[in-house]
Amino acid sequence: MTRRYYCSNLPSNGGNIVLVDAEAQHAIRVMRVKTGESITLFDGKGSEAEAVIESITRRECFCSTQPTTQPDREPQVSLHLGVALPKPDRCRELVERLTEIGVKTLTPIVAARTQREPSASLLEKLRRTVIEACKQSGRNHLMEIQDTLTSSQFFADAAHQDQLLWIAHPADDADQVAVANRDDATNCCAAVGPEGGWTEDEVGLAMQNGFQCLPLGKRIYRIETAAVVIAARML
Incomplete structure (x- = not known):
């Protein structure tokens, strides 16, 4: 080991x-x-x-x-995920997987259908989980877990960054557009909604801020599954 x-x-x-x-x-x-x-x-x-x-x-x-070295084990794409976190007992595995895959930043989102805002103690435990996942996987960069934002704050902040923007939500031909754009992307941001999905108002606000809809297929995924699927596809 x-x-x-x-x-x-x-x-x-x-x-x-x-x-x-x-x-x-x-x-x-x-x-x-x-x-x-x-x-x-x-x-x-x-x-x-x-x-x-x-x-x-x-x-x-x-x-x-010994003197330090800087082995490059990071993906070529910098990915920022905004996620309406699942229940606390499912958050640990989510953070482990995203850290291992190579997500750069995770922002917890409080959406309209969020049932419980993540507590400060939970976020602190998840930051410790990042360290443990880096130790296990050989990653030398800690995934940053930022402070919680509302969905509207997240969409607005992301719009001011030089990055491609996606929101996990069904839309005609959105998958083909997103995949095509991804080929040249070096900075990406994606938002994953809560149990029950985004509201129409949230999707509309995201699109006003430059987000494209990204469907994930014909099945309905749990939050943590959707986030891992997006991370794996983008990285």
């Missing part, structure tokens, strides 16, 4: 660092690392470094690191 740990202050030229809190506990209690073992550290911003464990206490793990 690859032993990778998150260290936001990774020294670029190498040196000594200390793993603390959740990362230290994972290394010490879960992986049961030993002095002298080699591990890999990453900073969530694209860099990683090989390291050796020098000493261990009950709460800290002291390491010496």
Whole structure:
């Protein structure tokens, strides 16, 4: 098993660092690392470094690191997803999959048919899930989980960025248009609605802000399935 740990202050030229809190506990209690073992550290911003464990206490793990490298494991397309998050027990898997696939940014959306706005504690747990997914998958960039926006705020903000815009919603021939545009796209943004779908007003507002409708086939997907399907197709 690859032993990778998150260290936001990774020294670029190498040196000594200390793993603390959740990362230290994972290394010490879960992986049961030993002095002298080699591990890999990453900073969530694209860099990683090989390291050796020098000493261990009950709460800290002291390491010496090599200079950092910047292996390129990111998709060529930068994808920002706005998602009306499902129930909390289904959010973790959603975030794991999107992180592994390579989504750059996730914005939780509160839509007209959203049943429950995501809490601050849930978002904090999901940000921790991003770290765990990066450790497992070998990704060195953390997927950013932004603060929650209403659907109208999300559509308006996205319209001011230089990117192709899609909203998951049925429309005649929209799939062919979206796929054709995607071929040359480097910056993309897609919105996935809540259980029950978008309202007509939300779809209209999205289109006023430059979004194109993107159907996902003849079946009705759960939120997390729709988001993963879009991410896989775009990336």
